[in-house]
Amino acid sequence: MSRSSAGVEDRIVARTVDLAEIPIIDFTPFRHGGEAGKKAVAEAIARACTDIGFFYLKGHEVPERILSDAFAQSARFYHLPEDERQKAAATLKWYRGWIPMPYRGGALDRDSRLFEQYRIQADFSDRPDPDPVFHRPNRWPEDMPEFRAACEAHYDAMLALSRDLLRAFAIGLGLPEDRFDGYFDLPICQLSLLHYIPIPEGSDVEVSNTVSHTDEGPLTILAQDDVGGLEVKRLDGSWIAAPPVPGAYTINIGDMMMWWSNGRFLSNYHRVRNKAGVERFSIPFFLNPDADTVVAPLPELVERDGGEARYEPVHVGTHLKRFYARLEKQAGDFL
Template sequence: MPAPVSLPVIDLTGSRSGDAAALHDCAAQIAAACREHGFFYVRGHGIAQGLIDDTFALSRRFFALPEDVKTRWHIDRSGIQRGFDPVGWQVLDPGKPADLKESFYLGVDRGPDDALVRAGTPQQGPNQWPDEQLVPGFKATTQAYEAAVRQLGHHLMGLIALGLKLPRDHFESYLRDPMPILRLLHYPTQPAQVHDGQIGCGAHTDWGALTLLMQDGAGGLEVLGADGRWIAAPPIAGSYVVNLGDLMQRWTNDRYRSTLHRVHSPAGRDGQAGERYSIAYFFEIDYHARVSALPGCFDADDPPHHPPISAGDHIVEMYRRTTVAPA
């Protein structure tokens, strides 16, 4: 059983007020959470609940479509990891059965004249968009949601920089033409018969800089604590779960944690079906950004633990490792 809830809940209201003391206090709270857990909740984030509700509603509408309709936008048809991936398409815990989830990937919608597209940069190009008559408002709503959560991502990166004793805008030079991903996720009710060790989303770390997750009320998210016990991360109304990815751990020379986490599929209660929906936003940096140990995170006694790495090459390689089922 997971350990009692112990992940910190951080109110961002003061950090958005213009008060310098409140800003630095919030940054210090985030720094402590990054060192201890690599996971924390944020409230007072400024994103309208109506926009969150609308995004969940269109996600439910899309995933309720028949399977043969959803596969019109199968991710393998895009060539750049955009679109619908069905249950069993991905395995995030190496050596374990495929995950019991389906999702829809959206990234920066780049046309043929975009500089990264012209250069043939991997995983850069246009999104696949479901037909408007099937899911009215899908494109407009997801784009509005992405814009709002992107602003929150910039704000959080500024707070992380302050917590590391760096200028607040330190990470902005890595965010000139970034590659964020918005992923709508659906975990159907866990079937009666599953393979040994098969769950909604296998234990994994996230790959990039920062993840912002909005959950529905179903629960099921667990985070591995430093003591080796799983910590429940239940939904807290109106709050995002924020966690660091592998690139942030490398940036901080392992001072901050990219933490294993997993999701159990809803089992249903009293014979009733149970489902879980969540919206993950992977706040990734520029494709060609080079990640190496940050100033203040290494010295002669503790030199850099990792060689520099290209953010884009790392993300592309992780997609390759976790994709298990072709169309």
């Protein structure tokens, strides 16, 4: 299960990041620099995943139009009146679409969750035996065909980039570059369009838009707008602000890649604090393996560690169903 950190460390104010702590990695040599380029990029990624679990990725070759269209449609949707957004609202039995912000005014605490989201998942509803959790069709807002087109284009681009990143991770772990390929035939990924209100002036230091947490899957690709607010925990327990880098995605390792790597790669705590005084938009893509995958420390890496497997095997479908059930339970009061 993903880990959440709620307590004293959420009261620690983040300092501005030295970008050397979250490296900016150019992916171009991985695709066009031959074997030497692949190895150099993979090693740089592995260092970042070991040291802090985050890095910025430039040279990803995702067309700017795909990203700008997704952000434009997200803003367009969130600027609709609430009764119009409500038409695309998720329900507890069909948990895709718009999920409103739980906070409706009044006292603020560290669990207030000052954001709303539009949730899109892999759509395999045409399968002969669709799973009611993972294979539902997506819900789309009425009279906004451009919204659907932009989201689907962005989802497809992120999935393609994720497959290349998995190859870089494999090389960085000293494994064949196709080591992870077989786990992602029908990946049950998720794309979220997130809208954060600014934290009100005078709020207690422990108030954040999202409490500190780790991500469930192998990796997350985050598109940030230019407002900022992402914060990352360092190994020494302090927090750093991780601002957006123009033209770069922010990549972080999730729990499943930490498990696969037998702890070599760090699934790190992060949170959002929008203190800019204006609204913030971001679009994370959460890569997940096939539902029937069992994630466990890879035997090659366990052997290198003297036979010690540091994590128990986890069945992806079972694990994520429990995770989604918790989300739906939390959403029960406002859906």
